[in-house]
Amino acid sequence: MSHASGRHFLQIPGPTNVPDRVLRAINRPTIDHRGPEFAVLGREILSEIRTIFKTAHPVIVYPASGSGAWEASLVNTLSPGDRVLMCETGHFAVLWQQIAARLGLEAEVLPTDWRHGADPDAVEAALRDDSAHAIKAVCIVHNETSTGVASRIGELRQAIDRAQHPALFIVDTISSLASIDYRMDEWGVDVTVAGSQKGLMLPPGLAFNAVSDKALAASRNARLPKSYWSWDDMLAANKSGFFPYTPATNLLYGLRESIRMLLAEGLERVFARHRRHAEATRLAVAAWGLEVLCANPDEHSSSLTAVLMPEGHDADRFRAVVLEAFDMSLGTGLGRLAGKIFRIGHLGSFNDLMLAGTLAGVEMGLARAKVPHERGGVAAALDHLAK
Ligand code: PLP
Numbered sequence: 308m309s310h311a312s313g314r315h316f317l318q319i320p321g322p323t324n325v326p327d328r329v330l331r332a333i334n335r336p337t338i339d340h341r342g343p344e345f346a347v348l349g350r351e352i353l354s355e356i357r358t359i360f361k362t363a364h365p366v367i368v369y370p371a372s373g374s375g376a377w378e379a380s381l382v383n384t385l386s387p388g389d390r391v392l393m394c395e396t397g398h399f400a401v402l403w404q405q406i407a408a409r410l411g412l413e414a415e416v417l418p419t420d421w422r423h424g425a426d427p428d429a430v431e432a433a434l435r436d437d438s439a440h441a442i443k444a445v446c447i448v449h450n451e452t453s454t455g456v457a458s459r460i461g462e463l464r465q466a467i468d469r470a471q472h473p474a475l476f477i478v479d480t481i482s483s484l485a486s487i488d489y490r491m492d493e494w495g496v497d498v499t500v501a502g503s504q505k506g507l508m509l510p511p512g513l514a515f516n517a518v519s520d521k522a523l524a525a526s527r528n529a530r531l532p533k534s535y536w537s538w539d540d541m542l543a544a545n546k547s548g549f550f551p552y553t554p555a556t557n558l559l560y561g562l563r564e565s566i567r568m569l570l571a572e573g574l575e576r577v578f579a580r581h582r583r584h585a586e587a588t589r590l591a592v593a594a595w596g597l598e599v600l601c602a603n604p605d606e607h608s609s610s611l612t613a614v615l616m617p618e619g620h621d622a623d624r625f626r627a628v629v630l631e632a633f634d635m636s637l638g639t640g641l642g643r644l645a646g647k648i649f650r651i652g653h654l655g656s657f658n659d660l661m662l663a664g665t666l667a668g669v670e671m672g673l674a675r676a677k678v679p680h681e682r683g684g685v686a687a688a689l690d691h692l693a694k
């Protein structure tokens with residue numbers, strides 16, 4: 308077997324690079340999850356994690372991937388046949404719709420061109436049309452990881468309020484939490500869906516539901532079947548720092564460490580760091596003469612940049628060249644964007660020199676794969692970073 312010297316560049320938009328501090332925290336003996344030492348860990352995490360969601364409400368932690376948190380958000384709040392309003396912002400929004408359909412919910416879908424976020428005016432109009440209040444929840448993916456477009460959650464909240472509609476507001480922050488400004492309580496979000504493997508800088512394996520009082524009230528009448536995902540069991544056990552079934556103990560050690568790191572840096576600084584890296588990346592893309600997929604400057608994602616390939620060039624072939632030549636993984640195009648875009652992840656544990664290396668790998672890869680482009684993308688990004 309061949310051996311690649313140096314560090315692999317994991318520049319997909321999640322899972323992200325896990326910092327050494329988090330890896331070391333995970334690398335400890337597993338303890339009795341029903342013993343007193345665990346209760347201390349559980350209580351610290353369940354209290355501190357709320358700061359990351361900007362909520363005073365409970366945050367439920369499942370041993371699961373993000374898709375589990377999607378399912379949990381629906382089965383705990385809704386009943387068979389309920390209508391939900393969803394915006395098809397990209398591939399992940401489509402997958403969430405599929406879960407809703409499989410659960411027996413009726414999804415009313417507002418389309419987009421996959422280059423724009425959820426449109427607050429369209430959401431308002433759909434809710435105004437629903438004078439009988441048959442729509443029970445509005446489900447939005449905050450940061451569409453498949454497109455690099457971030458929907459404007461605060462403005463969507465205002466749209467729901469203008470329509471004076473009582474639907475729950477359920478938001479997927481899987482690739483925005485701890486990377487892009489997100490304010491659960493201020494924006495009146497009822498359920499926040501999240502995962503461990505992106506801004507939280509952990510390996511995959513933890514999924515989250517943060518739940519408002521209104522969501523908890525809805526859960527008392529929700530009739531979709533649930534067992535593993537039941538909020539009741541979780542919240543009852545969480546009161547004393549425990550879980551109703553075996554938690555992912557070692558990932559929770561990692562979570563304690565990542566929360567400490569994020570709070571030490573300060574959430575606003577974390578957001579600013581991501582914003583700056585996204586700006587530098589877009590400057591590089593423009594200098595290469597390539598196009599960013601996101602078409603609305605107010606909706607550029609800070610956690611990833613999706614880049615359109617020139618006509619006649621396959622993005623996956625380019626990604627394969629970059630992996631082979633420079634040991635760097637870039638994100639693939641998903642769903643209808645397969646082969647048409649590549650995605651540069653710049654979220655999680657990441658700094659200026661890592662971004663410089665990432666963009667250097669892209670620029671060298673474009674040359675090696677003979678993709679038509681101008682040189683100077685890295686230089687444009689470095690100028691921005693040096694300011
Ligand atoms: N939602 C978004 C925005 C995502 O980016 C992802 C995965 O990347 C998911 C949901 C699904 O999460 P998972 O693959 O962890 O189940």
